[in-house]
Amino acid sequence: MRLSFGILTVLLAGVSISASTGGPYKRQNATSPPGYAVLEPPLTTDWTYKVGTNPWPEYPRPLLERLDWKNLNGVWQYRNASNGDITSPPFGTDLGKPVLVPFCLESGLSGVKADYAVWSWYRTVFDVPSSWTKGNRVLLNFGAVDYHATVWVNQRQVGSNVGGYWSFTIDITDALTTNGTNELIVHVYDPTDYFDDVQIPIGKQTVRPSHIFYTPCSGIWQTVWLESAPANYITDLVVNADMHGNVNVTATSSGNASIPVEVTVYETNSTDVKFTATGRTNSQFKFRVEDIEMWAPSTPVLYNIAVKMGNDIIKSYTGFRTISRAVIDGVQRPLLNGEFMFQFGTLDQGYWPDGLYTPPSREAMEYDLNTLKNIGYNMLRKHIKVEPALFYQSCDRLGLLVFQDMPSLRTQVPIPVNQDCKFKPVINTSVTDEFGRQLEILIKQHRSYPSIVTWIIYNEGWGQQVEDYPSGFPEFNFTNIVRNLDPTRLVNAVTGWHDHGASDFHDNHHYPDSQCGTPWYSIESTPHDPSRIAIQGEFGGIGLNVSEEHLWIVPKSVSEINQTYELDDNQQIWNYRAHFLLNELKEQIDVFGFCSGAIWTQTTDVEGEVNGMLTYDRRILRPNLTVWHNDLQAIYDVAHAKGNRTIMMERDMTFDVL
Numbered sequence: 001m002r003l004s005f006g007i008l009t010v011l012l013a014g015v016s017i018s019a020s021t022g023g024p025y026k027r028q029n030a031t032s033p034p035g036y037a038v039l040e041p042p043l044t045t046d047w048t049y050k051v052g053t054n055p056w057p058e059y060p061r062p063l064l065e066r067l068d069w070k071n072l073n074g075v076w077q078y079r080n081a082s083n084g085d086i087t088s089p090p091f092g093t094d095l096g097k098p099v100l101v102p103f104c105l106e107s108g109l110s111g112v113k114a115d116y117a118v119w120s121w122y123r124t125v126f127d128v129p130s131s132w133t134k135g136n137r138v139l140l141n142f143g144a145v146d147y148h149a150t151v152w153v154n155q156r157q158v159g160s161n162v163g164g165y166w167s168f169t170i171d172i173t174d175a176l177t178t179n180g181t182n183e184l185i186v187h188v189y190d191p192t193d194y195f196d197d198v199q200i201p202i203g204k205q206t207v208r209p210s211h212i213f214y215t216p217c218s219g220i221w222q223t224v225w226l227e228s229a230p231a232n233y234i235t236d237l238v239v240n241a242d243m244h245g246n247v248n249v250t251a252t253s254s255g256n257a258s259i260p261v262e263v264t265v266y267e268t269n270s271t272d273v274k275f276t277a278t279g280r281t282n283s284q285f286k287f288r289v290e291d292i293e294m295w296a297p298s299t300p301v302l303y304n305i306a307v308k309m310g311n312d313i314i315k316s317y318t319g320f321r322t323i324s325r326a327v328i329d330g331v332q333r334p335l336l337n338g339e340f341m342f343q344f345g346t347l348d349q350g351y352w353p354d355g356l357y358t359p360p361s362r363e364a365m366e367y368d369l370n371t372l373k374n375i376g377y378n379m380l381r382k383h384i385k386v387e388p389a390l391f392y393q394s395c396d397r398l399g400l401l402v403f404q405d406m407p408s409l410r411t412q413v414p415i416p417v418n419q420d421c422k423f424k425p426v427i428n429t430s431v432t433d434e435f436g437r438q439l440e441i442l443i444k445q446h447r448s449y450p451s452i453v454t455w456i457i458y459n460e461g462w463g464q465q466v467e468d469y470p471s472g473f474p475e476f477n478f479t480n481i482v483r484n485l486d487p488t489r490l491v492n493a494v495t496g497w498h499d500h501g502a503s504d505f506h507d508n509h510h511y512p513d514s515q516c517g518t519p520w521y522s523i524e525s526t527p528h529d530p531s532r533i534a535i536q537g538e539f540g541g542i543g544l545n546v547s548e549e550h551l552w553i554v555p556k557s558v559s560e561i562n563q564t565y566e567l568d569d570n571q572q573i574w575n576y577r578a579h580f581l582l583n584e585l586k587e588q589i590d591v592f593g594f595c596s597g598a599i600w601t602q603t604t605d606v607e608g609e610v611n612g613m614l615t616y617d618r619r620i621l622r623p624n625l626t627v628w629h630n631d632l633q634a635i636y637d638v639a640h641a642k643g644n645r646t647i648m649m650e651r652d653m654t655f656d657v658l
């Protein structure tokens, strides 16, 4: 079957629709501040000076793609809003300093390299393409702004957002001028961990970097863009497709009426229609596609989708796969497509010496992912950070499973208790409720990526202890909330430390050697729990120092390299030690029989940490690939020989298991 309406053919003519539409933002000469330049970061990558002034030109939201869009990334104006007063925004004022959006203000690529960016003003101007259909809405989208953004268009306050990791959309149609240039002003408040009485999700960011905690990221750090949408448009699309071809779709519309929606699934790499289904907006509908190829890390087959609702037509994609949990030969296992797959990945921080939270480019970002695939990993743990949508699309395309962490609260809260105890690892319920609100956003914004298989709520007790919590432990409540929002994936409530029995995993952290499903365990941990899946949520972490040109040359960071769990003398010894530790993991899988997955620390060096597969500049690869290929294959072989037969379902997952 061929497509019946022209515009869809254009929409689906290739994956590169972003190249043929939108395109780089053409700035007005009059308001472009002069003199943007990269401010030399303490370490560069091969991509630092290739970024230019039209960064991240790709279409930024691949699961909900519209034809008419315009990228606003580029050189904007910046001013330190030192006192935090937002009552008189600097309308019509040159803010004086150029900043390259979307790079964190603290990064060299931003051109600002701020060291205290708590309150900031951003300003730019834009015009709306005259080709955009009159009567349509104009939507302003932010990929992410850390932490609290307030937005004005032509002196009108049009919206705001709280939370440093989430995308948000503002309908600015009514604020636009009809005859020329529009002014966009953004105020950003980002306290990070600067104030003792502010506790927010920050992940690894700190204003006082120290070994395993890194430079903060403030302000706009993901793509800003405009799009044109009909008056009634699709605001959210949830798609779940299982290994049998069953698909669940919920399309939410900006208007609340229930109106018809048409979903078209295309043959892989083709504009030929495979299946068409219809349903209505604002409630889930189901259909089944016959003869599908399943998605898996070794066969990451994706299917393009088009969704039509009234005049709105969007492009998306999905992969058919089933995640579940079962007892196989007496042992709790995570399953992919009905079979136990040992999931082995790295702790993936997503930090860059030139862009901090923002990778310099998609090519750079994919370099890390391809490196992991080449070493033999089938998974990564996205560690207390959330990436731009294009990251997850790359994992979908390349075939890398993702364990997605919720960005954690601060590890410790300062209190003036007494001389001996200046800190306590305890927070209150209002902070926990806000953490929960943002956890729900994490799930809602990411539940349609095939590659994400597991949600992680707490890391090593950070922000987990709540002094006035009504009863029990907060991870039980949050596990229920996550399962209700997304019954199709597994939940790891607590990775490392304070485990109380919640969720699908029992997760050990230990350095450098693993303790995966073993009868012995470390002090912060608990004995192996056979009622849940055993994984080693972190281990490895062995270091190998490198010469200055590959180091983050900040004296404090360099002086803290000696805090690495273990520093080996040279690359041969480092690989010998890695081989030893990987072999030890393999024996634990074999001898004790419970271990179902593991996460090696880590993908790259970060600041004063020198324990990556790659150095922080991505210029040195530490693993001897021959050794690692053999060791990882041996791990997979031993694990899969242990459990490849499904006996019974443990938990009532959404999907059937073969």
Ligand SMILES: *[C@@H]1O[C@H](CO)[C@@H](O)[C@H](O)[C@H]1NC(C)=O
Residues within 6 Å of the ligand: 028, 029, 030
């Ligand atoms: C901007 O400046 C360039 C050269 O400096 C010029 O060619 C171009 O016409 C100017 N554009 C506008 C919109 O003024």
Ligand SMILES: *[C@@H]1O[C@H](CO)[C@@H](O)[C@H](O)[C@H]1NC(C)=O
Residues within 6 Å of the ligand: 080, 081, 082, 083, 114, 115, 116, 117
């Ligand atoms: C902003 O101003 C404050 C003082 O008002 C100063 O401490 C801080 O360093 C400035 N930040 C930047 C990024 O210029």
Ligand SMILES: *[C@@H]1O[C@H](CO)[C@@H](O)[C@H](O)[C@H]1NC(C)=O
Residues within 6 Å of the ligand: 177, 178, 179, 180
């Ligand atoms: C643009 O429109 C505004 C009213 O929306 C008007 O005041 C202004 O004169 C117009 N400017 C031009 C250049 O036409």
Ligand SMILES: *[C@@H]1O[C@H](CO)[C@@H](O)[C@H](O)[C@H]1NC(C)=O
Residues within 6 Å of the ligand: 196, 197, 198, 199, 427, 428, 429, 430, 431
């Ligand atoms: C909870 O903790 C936050 C952060 O420390 C603080 O700002 C807030 O006042 C506290 N709320 C209550 C009710 O104690």
Ligand SMILES: *[C@@H]1O[C@H](CO)[C@@H](O)[C@H](O)[C@H]1NC(C)=O
Residues within 6 Å of the ligand: 254, 255, 256
């Ligand atoms: C749709 O419903 C929500 C809440 O139920 C409301 O906030 C919103 O304004 C409604 N939108 C329209 C277009 O009626």
Ligand SMILES: *[C@@H]1O[C@H](CO)[C@@H](O)[C@H](O)[C@H]1NC(C)=O
Residues within 6 Å of the ligand: 268, 269, 301
């Ligand atoms: C689809 O295209 C991708 C990239 O061009 C290719 O790797 C893949 O093998 C193709 N898949 C099929 C089923 O033809």
Ligand SMILES: *[C@@H]1O[C@H](CO)[C@@H](O)[C@H](O)[C@H]1NC(C)=O
Residues within 6 Å of the ligand: 432, 433, 434, 435, 436, 437, 470, 477, 478, 481
């Ligand atoms: C569970 O979490 C939600 C979201 O943070 C919160 O509103 C609710 O009060 C919590 N329930 C309990 C029992 O703590």
Ligand SMILES: *[C@@H]1O[C@H](CO)[C@@H](O)[C@H](O)[C@H]1NC(C)=O
Residues within 6 Å of the ligand: 545, 546, 547, 548, 551, 558, 561, 562
């Ligand atoms: C690591 O190497 C750097 C530069 O090569 C050196 O300055 C530093 O002292 C070394 N640190 C350790 C712990 O070896």
Ligand SMILES: *[C@@H]1O[C@H](CO)[C@@H](O)[C@H](O)[C@H]1NC(C)=O
Residues within 6 Å of the ligand: 559, 560, 562, 563
């Ligand atoms: C690491 O080196 C610094 C000096 O660079 C020293 O003060 C500190 O005690 C050392 N720490 C360890 C754990 O050896």
Ligand SMILES: *[C@@H]1O[C@H](CO)[C@@H](O)[C@H](O)[C@H]1NC(C)=O
Residues within 6 Å of the ligand: 572, 624, 625, 626, 627
């Ligand atoms: C990598 O390991 C293999 C197998 O032990 C060895 O033959 C080879 O020399 C090593 N390569 C390097 C560069 O050390």
Ligand SMILES: *[C@@H]1O[C@H](CO)[C@@H](O)[C@H](O)[C@H]1NC(C)=O
Residues within 6 Å of the ligand: 640, 641, 642, 644, 645
């Ligand atoms: C699955 O288990 C059977 C024994 O039950 C064994 O013969 C077979 O080799 C195993 N397959 C894999 C892929 O490990």
Ligand SMILES: *[C@@H]1O[C@H](CO)[C@@H](O)[C@H](O)[C@H]1NC(C)=O
Residues within 6 Å of the ligand: 240, 241, 242, 246, 247, 248, 284, 286, 488, 654, 655
């Ligand atoms: C679709 O949702 C129904 C519940 O409404 C559930 O039983 C089914 O397993 C889901 N299927 C998929 C593929 O998500």
